[in-house]
Amino acid sequence: MDAREMKVKAAEAALQHVEDGMRLGIGTGSTAEEFVRLLAEKVAEGLKVEGVPTSERTARLCLELGVPLKSLDELPELDLTIDGADEMDAALTLIKGGGGALLREKIVAAASARMIVIADETKLVETLGRFPLPIEVNPFGLAATRIAIEKCAERLGLAGEIRLRRAGESVFTTDGGHFILDASFGRIPDAEALSTQLNSIPGVVEHGLFINLASFAIIAGPSGARTLKAN
Numbered sequence: 422m423d424a425r426e427m428k429v430k431a432a433e434a435a436l437q438h439v440e441d442g443m444r445l446g447i448g449t450g451s452t453a454e455e456f457v458r459l460l461a462e463k464v465a466e467g468l469k470v471e472g473v474p475t476s477e478r479t480a481r482l483c484l485e486l487g488v489p490l491k492s493l494d495e496l497p498e499l500d501l502t503i504d505g506a507d508e509m510d511a512a513l514t515l516i517k518g519g520g521g522a523l524l525r526e527k528i529v530a531a532a533s534a535r536m537i538v539i540a541d542e543t544k545l546v547e548t549l550g551r552f553p554l555p556i557e558v559n560p561f562g563l564a565a566t567r568i569a570i571e572k573c574a575e576r577l578g579l580a581g582e583i584r585l586r587r588a589g590e591s592v593f594t595t596d597g598g599h600f601i602l603d604a605s606f607g608r609i610p611d612a613e614a615l616s617t618q619l620n621s622i623p624g625v626v627e628h629g630l631f632i633n634l635a636s637f638a639i640i641a642g643p644s645g646a647r648t649l650k651a652n
C-alpha cells in the first residue's frame with residue numbers, strides 16, 4: 422500500500438463516523454482532501470451535511486466537488502471535525518500546521534464536540550518534535566517575536582533553528598494574513614509547558630500543538646486502518 426492508499430484508508434474509516442444532518446469541520450492537507458473526495462461522493466448520493474472548511478484551499482475543493490459549506494459564524498457549534506496531522510504521540514497530542522492552516526484548524530476543532538484525526542502510521546511518534554513546530558505570528562514585530570520564542574525555548578531546554586516559512590520567492594502568508602515560523606526543536610518532551618509559554622508571547626497568534634483536542638485517531642498502515650484512543 423502506498424502513502425496515498427493509506428490516507429484513503431484512514432479517510433474511509435473516518436467517513437463511517439459521519440451521520441446525516443451533521444455539522445462538520447473539514448480539515449486541511451492531503452489526507453483531509455482524500456476525506457473530502459469520499460464525502461463528496463456520499464453527498465452526491467444524498468447524504469445531508471454542512472461543512473465548515475479550515476482553509477481557503479479546503480473550501481475551494483469542497484465547492485468544486487459539491488460539498489455544502491457554511492462559515493463558522495453561521496455554524497458556530499459543530500458535531501465533528503475530521504482533520505489530518507503532521508505528528509501525533511500516544512496521548513494524541515498533535516503537531517499541526519504543515520499546510521499552514523493551524524489557526525483555523527484549531528478554532529474549528531475547539532468548536533467541535535469531537536475531533537477525529539486521520540493519518541498514516543508514519544505520523545505516530547514516541548516524542549513530538551521531529552516535525553518542525555509551526556508557530557503562526559503577526560508580521561508586526563517579527564524579529565522581536567522570534568527572539569521571545571528563542572528565549573522561551575531556552576527556558577524549557579529546547580534549541581534548534583527557527584525558520585520563517587517561505588513560498589517560493591515570497592514569505593508564506595496564512596489565510597489570516599500572518600507569517601509562520603517553523604521551529605526545529607527535535608524533541609518536545611513537555612508540550613503543555615511549551616504551549617503555555619508560546620501563548621504568553623504577544624506576537625504569537627497560535628501554535629501547532631493541539632492538546633486535548635483529538636477524541637481519537639484513525640491510523641492507517643499497510644494492513645489497514647485502526648483506531649487509536651489517547652492513553
Ligand code: 5RP
Nearest residue numbers: 450451452505518519520522
Ligand atoms: C495543515 C495541517 C495538516 O493536517 C497536516 O499538515 C497534515 O497534512 P497531510 O495530510 O498532507 O500530511 O495541519 O495545516
